[in-house]
Amino acid sequence: MMLFGRLVVTVATLVAGLLLSVGTARAEDGYDLWMRYRPLATAGATALRHDAQSVERRGDTATLRVAADELRRGLTGLSGRAVPEGPSPRPIVLATTADRDVAALRLPTATLGDEGYSIRPTSLGGRRVTLVTANTDRGVLYGSFALLRYVQTGGNLDRIDLTSTPRVKMRVLNHWDNLDGVVERGFAGQSLWDWWSLPDFRDPRYTDYARANASIGINGTVLNNVNAKVESLTPRYIAKAAALADIFRPYGIRVYLSARFSAPIELGGLKTADPLDPQVAAWWKAKADEIYRAIPDFGGFLVKANSEGQPGPRDYHRSHADGANMLAAAVAPHGGIVMWRAFVYAETDPDDRAKQAYTEFKPLDGKFARNVIVQVKNGAIDFQPREPFHPLFGAMPRTPLMIEFQITKEYLGFATHLAYLGPLFAETLSSETMQAPGETVAKVVDGSIEGHRLTGMAGVANIGRDRDWAGSTFNQANWYAFGRMAWDPTLGAAPVAREWAAMTFAPSPAIVDPVVRMMMGSREAVIDYMTPLGLAHVMATGHHYGPGPWVADLKRPEWNPVYYHRADKAGIGFDRTKTGSNAVAQYAPDLARRLADPATTPERELLWFHHVPWDRRMASGRTLWAEMVHDYDSGVAYVGDMRRQWDGLKAQVDAGRWDKTATYLAIQEREARWWRDASLAYWVSVNGLKLPAGTVPPEHDLGWYESQKIPYAPGNPQ
Template sequence: MLAALAALLLAVACVRPARAEDGYDLWLRYRPIAAAQAQAYRPFATQLVAGRSTPTLAAARDELLRGLGGLLGAAPSSSGAVTRDGAVVLGTPTSSSLVAGLHLDTAGLGREGYLIRSVRVDGHAATVIAANGDVGALYGVFRFLRLLQTRQPLAHLDIREQPKVQVRILDHWDNLDRSVERGYAGQSLWGWPTLPDYLAPRYTDYARANASVGINGTVLNNVNAVALSLDERYLVKAAALAKVFRPYGIRVYLSARFSAPIELSGLHSTDPLDPQVRRWWRDKVDEIYRLIPDFGGFLVKANSEGQPGPQDYGRSHADGANMLADALAPHGGIVMWRAFVYSDKQPDDRAKQAYQEFVPLDGKFRGNVILQVKNGPIDFQPREPFHPLFGAMPKTPLMVEFQLTKEYLGFATHLVYLGALFEETLRADTWAHGKGSTVARVIDGSLDGHRLTGMAGVANIGSDRNWTGSQFDQANWYAFGRLAWDPQQSARAIAADWVRMTYTNDPRFVAPVVDMMMASREAVVDYMTPLGLAHLMGAGHHYGPAPWDDSLPRADWNPVYYHRADAQGIGFDRSASGSNAVAQYAAPVAAQFGDLTRVPDEYLLWFHRVPWDYRMRSGRTLWDELVHRYTHGVDEVKRMRRTWRGLSAYVDKERYDETTAFLGIQQQEAQWWRDACIAYFQGIARRPLPAGVEPPAHTLTYYESLSFPYAPGQAK
């Protein structure tokens, strides 16, 4: 009896409760893997052989020891030579004579590419992680650890990878008071009051996370910049952050306010052709590089939404960008000039304005200028067609700008995997040089032979313990980095890696969660803006539905401008009979989008004004299809909740409960979206609901009465 009791107590003691998790570790959790799998992996990691150390190689070595120690339960021993099977050899030909002696073919890998290869060294089996540059070796370490995290075989490895995009950057819309424009994850990461003296450990963890997916740049401050960001008092703070990020291959950039010479030094002009103004920028850039020798350059928002710019002096965007480019060129810096512009005059179609302003300037920008173009022609909507500038400026490098923070997609509480949106844009065919001229090929430079290439993501990162405001919003940061490294990758495969690294490798969890993620973006499109509708959100805060709003003084700031619904029909006519925005696309694309019978349903009301009784491909009338889509979106969220409810056994309670609560919020708000929009559009269309469809829970008057003065993330 006593023996049985002792055995029972021992068994209970050996049962380890699930570790409480809050999401801080992101996809770099390195939790111990099952004993049998660990036993199979350990022979491949018996010792670590690393060459001469630099700050970056030290970070790579530490990450490898941390990862292997966490995953396998014991870190490999370190030594200067391979003495037994299972060594991991890390380094570059210049840092390691052992790597140099292997005579590996690293040609074409650049400074950021790497090799992971199974080799034999002095008769012993080994795995070499080698690169031309230190940062390439660091990227290789993260790739090797991902193999273990996702339970891939380690025998017979022969991996050769390099980034297809040069500038892979996060844009932080962070203000100096630590507020974040369109931020839904707490305050800014950057502790401006305590910098440069206190460097929070979180800065290093931020750098590690970015390096793990190949992100190599960060813009510290809001595109709606204040001149003070370029003052010496803040430059020394930026320099302190740059010092933390440098070992992880991350360069610091700053958003530059075009009028800074007036505001910081009292000049009377910022005319880009004024020699005094040009001299001010040269001196300022020299000052920055004295503090930050590897400074990346400037991001500029000019002559847009009230921001100052070269057009204030009758100059072009090229004049303004080239002035800054000339100041940066001696130091190797670049200018990322945003193409999100629209004039202060009332347009016939806001979607056309960037094209109208920039296409005439093709070929007039300096070689170190790259245009940063939003994925669609309006403003980060749940769905937009690809921006017509992609493929229309063959002489100018273009980088795509995605928004990770979900300003128009339910903020942090709605589960929306944006990898699907990113992939949709990147695979869109511009037909600029015939079939296969995808947006991915525009931004990776292969379509027009550009060497300066880039991809930017508006960060969804803040001071919240889980970094992004919710667990699943981490996946959007992860997917952005992976697709910036290689825009041809599969969003589904990336989602599967993220789920395995962030939660568990159990296929009973991975398969349903990946399916849920891949369906989530389409669900939000359906319950917010189906069939090509856009910008139906509340004005200013962009929270919740307000398709009725016509309160702002400028027409194109109001939802009614975009849907144009009346008793006859709905939609924005951008065909040849309307604004003819469709003509900004290459002829084959324009022919498809401009033809009511050929345009995909997803873009129907973006390009066409359609009668309510128009017969859709589904056989339904447009009105019935609209109601169906709104209802389907809500049903999809309900399905997501059911899926998640069945997965509690595979997730720690803390993260499970948070996602459970957020999915509940998402269902409530999806229902609100559905009901409010149906109530509004039914009042205009004057048609009955399809048979069997549940009517809105409240009257239109109720939905119109709702007010949200403290919705988070509003622009200041």
């Protein structure tokens, strides 16, 4: 009996130690993302253990229930003690502003809209409580996650006072997931959606996916690839989408489908998909009605048309507005919208691929239906490590524009390279269009300049079936940053990185500071060793993995990297001034004048806009050639420095996540050297110049680099 008693004490002590010990590295696999909810060692956590004795929910909607469940789960983990539901001396109360006691407080909640929230200590019904309130249960859900984020990052619950409203209405993930399970440009394994077992088997991961998205304010998911298969619109697959919609609905997430424009022919047996044909319009209306019967809150359609071989209205000599408006009419009675992509990569503007979208869409400003939003990539070509902002932003004031970022790293070294994309998002969003005083891309996107109520941000998802969701721990930060910056495009990359680091590892400066330092320079390092000074699209073709600046033998000019860098013995870069393609003229006049002159073009974009001599003198005093070499070396060196910083965190990070990140950083350093050496070997073959004194020469000759092949690269269907 005594032995049994001693065993109970020992087990209890062990459990308490596992729950409450701080600083002890635990093996993890990354599944919990930033919602780890591990015990905290802060003054706020002490107050949490003392005061947050229960979570009290006023109302019984599915969304309020999952909000209360999440708070109990999170606070139990963070405090190290069970947090029950029900009355207590100092509860956290979840209630909408329709609650009688909340209404009596006369809080300033009118500006919260449908999704904003307010969190504060107050008296409610004669008791001191921490109140999480909003005009809707979705707002309460977002507030619950905001409370957990506040505590996870070191905030004291006794002093909480948070109010926030999203500045962008539609915050959507675009999944480039195919029905066969392959994720195009995805590097985290197979598709998260098991289409074969849906709608019957509803994998618990779908719920955790919804939790993660709700925690950062994402409220929409496009389930299938923009290169859509027509089967996605069949009854069988509509039922599968409906099952996912049922799971996502309590978390405030609507589902959307990418629609194949030729579906009336392939599914409906019509002879045409002409958007002005009444039979075609009737077919789409019937299809929309069918979808809404299965999914009453279906969000609408995403469409890629007349780009990269996809069918579209131009096949019938109709405009993009004709096509979009026909689909918009089909979903309008149900409150649906159409996201019409402005990515038109086709043989329609042979002098400069960067001009195509502007050329086709600018004349259509004001011609789209009210429930159409035009989805524009952040840059004019294709998700490059750095591109100037797309000239359509600010150029279509009568049309809502939805910015599209790529969260998955198609051109940034795939999943193995650490490249935090917060700075890319912030750089684009803060860019001044100069179309109107004070106008930035963010103000175009959030509708504040032109007064649009239909606003949105889309991110091409990096999520797959890997246990850690995104292929690596640091790739999770890009998913997180997209959601947070879609909620508020002005947040800034560094504050978001600090939040993520504190929640993903621990809210200790000893961990957060070095992790954030690594993250904040990581994307610039990738630019340095891949595409310095405004170079673009010099990746190997097809899979876009590794260097290929020498490729020149593909059928269409714009398929070849040589098209983009135009290097010759005299210089390098794409002339987009009057003497070249004149793409600068697509920007506002004052900005166009600035970009037309190499002296006033930012050096980070110099080779995007100008073909300049190799001996041009740069701001550093170095020649352009020496500056390029310096940047390649700097990029490689930064990766080496990240490895050293990560080595210093080994004792403070769990072994599983530390080991995988350390391995990936070693891969990145090796491949950064590959990029640097291959690029220098090629440029030397073109310009005939010597490397600057003291520069380490490439390890191999150019022929060796040109001979490297990468078959079966992930995310590149064979």
